[in-house]
Amino acid sequence: MSNNLNLILVGGGHTHALVLKHWMAHPIDNVQITLISPHSHSPYSGMLPGLLAGYYTFSQTHIDLQQLAHEANIEFIQQPVTAIDHLRQCIYLADGQQHQYDIASINVGSTPNPEIPGSQQHATPVKPIAEFLQHWQRLQTEIRQQPNQRIAIIGGGAGSVEVALAMAHALKPWGTQLSLITRAGDILSEYPRKARRLSKERLALHGIEVLTNMNVDEIHADGLSCSGQKYSYEHIFLCTQAAAANWFRQSGLATDQRGFITVNNYLQTTTAGNLFAAGDCAHFQSEPLPKAGVYAVREADILFHNLQAACQGTHALKPYQPQRDFLSLLAMGDHYAIGCKFGLTVSGHWVWRWKDQIDRHFMARFNAG
Structure with a gap:
């Protein structure tokens, strides 16, 4: 035994x-x-x-x-x-x-949070990431064959902004129209004002429509409805809480x-x-x-x-003490990023290179071979 x-x-x-x-x-x-x-x-x-x-x-x-x-x-x-x-x-x-x-x-x-009626049947959540990536690969193939499609991303946090800009970069040659839809009054509500302004500039630069104060009532096979008004989309992604x-x-x-x-x-x-x-x-x-x-x-x-x-069973447990603030690096497409900490905001291609270095360093712990 x-x-x-x-x-x-x-x-x-x-x-x-x-x-x-x-x-x-x-x-x-x-x-x-x-x-x-x-x-x-x-x-x-x-x-x-x-x-x-x-x-x-x-x-x-x-x-x-x-x-x-x-x-x-x-x-x-x-x-x-x-x-x-x-x-x-x-x-x-x-x-x-x-x-x-x-x-x-x-x-x-x-x-995924299935709180929006129809989301389980007609939308793709960004998490779990494994399932989302499988759908993303199929979507890219479809859009190459049938361009000029409309995509909605529901959510106004950092993840939704990053995903929208990454999709816009990948799908740019095929005339894809993207909309970022949030029920909040602004995107990135927990970020400094400068970060919000810079993010909206990047979204506008990539032609991404930002719709705020939009509470999605239901998701359908061909779009979604907000306050009784219908909006048509071929694909809808959930990046909500x-x-x-x-x-x-x-x-x-x-x-x-x-x-x-x-x-x-x-x-x-x-x-x-x-x-x-x-x-x-x-x-x-x-x-x-x-x-x-x-x-x-x-x-x-x-x-x-x-x-x-x-x-x-021979030594004491240690308490976890969360840091009061942390460096937040947001990918903004085109090898450009925004960084925030202690209320300060920086941006540029150099911030992307900084983020890239940090990310690669983390993954090197596992992919060294």
């Missing part, structure tokens, strides 16, 4: 990928690790706009989880998780498998009002001390955080320490 501890990592997000790199450098005997993910490759969200625009390849922007698991000498299971029983310490997979754990961690990101996976609540895990897993300062779920969560799927109880990749990356060191501490 094995005396190994079973550590299961649910999801192949940024945090877990970095945890595995740390673990490879500092392994613990008698700990058997299993990584479970529905996909074999995990996208690095910071490089998504560049991938859409054609600046990067798939392999440059994705972490190969199978290869990472092979290098870490751990088991990799490519299956969606459907439930966790924290009392029995059991994880249930879509294919019927059940896996017992001693310690587990969840880093599965977020899911993401939602939590349904199985969090259905599994009886403590969540916030939106369904994200509640964690304490040590990234332990408030449900069970041997169950951790990080990244977008987690709700930091003491200080709710924006859903931003920078937090997922910064949480990795703390999660790694605390998972090892939980396995060994």
Whole structure:
């Protein structure tokens, strides 16, 4: 009978990928690790706009989880998780498998928010990125054969602006008309005024229509309706506020009002001390955080320490202390970017080169070979 501890990592997000790199450098005997993910490759969200625009390849922007698991000498299971029983310490997979754990961690990101009627049938969410990229490839083929189509992107945050500009760059030769639609009074509402102004200038430069104060009532097969008025589009993409996976609540895990897993300062779920969560799927109880990749990356060191501490039981857990502000770099198309921190805004091609260097440096940790 094995005396190994079973550590299961649910999801192949940024945090877990970095945890595995740390673990490879500092392994613990008698700990058997299993990584479970529905996909074999995990996208690095910071490089998504560049991938859409054609600046990067798939392999440059994705972490190969199978290869990472092979290098870490751990088991990799490519299956969606459907439930966790924290009392029995059991994880249930879509294919019927059940896996017992001693310690587990969840880093599965977020899911599409189906709050707009018709969105599940007639729109494509940007997340999960894997499914979105498959649709994007089909769309490019279609537009090359049938140009002059109309595309709507619903959302007014940083992701929607970046996606709109990347699409405009990639589809420019085929006369595609893009609209960015938000119910807010302005795009990038949480960014400095200068960043908003520069972003609108870039959108106008690329011929992207910006429609504000537009609350989408319903999405149809041939467009959408706002306040009783119909707008025609061949394709509609959702880049709105993401939602939590349904199985969090259905599994009886403590969540916030939106369904994200509640964690304490040590990234332990408030449900069970041997169950951790990080990244977008987690709700930091003491200080709710924006859903931003920078937090997922910064949480990795703390999660790694605390998972090892939980396995060994010999040293104290460390609290995660979120940074008060972080550098936000937004891709604006044509190798141009905007950077914001502490209320200051800079822009230019040099900012893109800066962003490109940071992104490539992150991915080099996984794609060095």
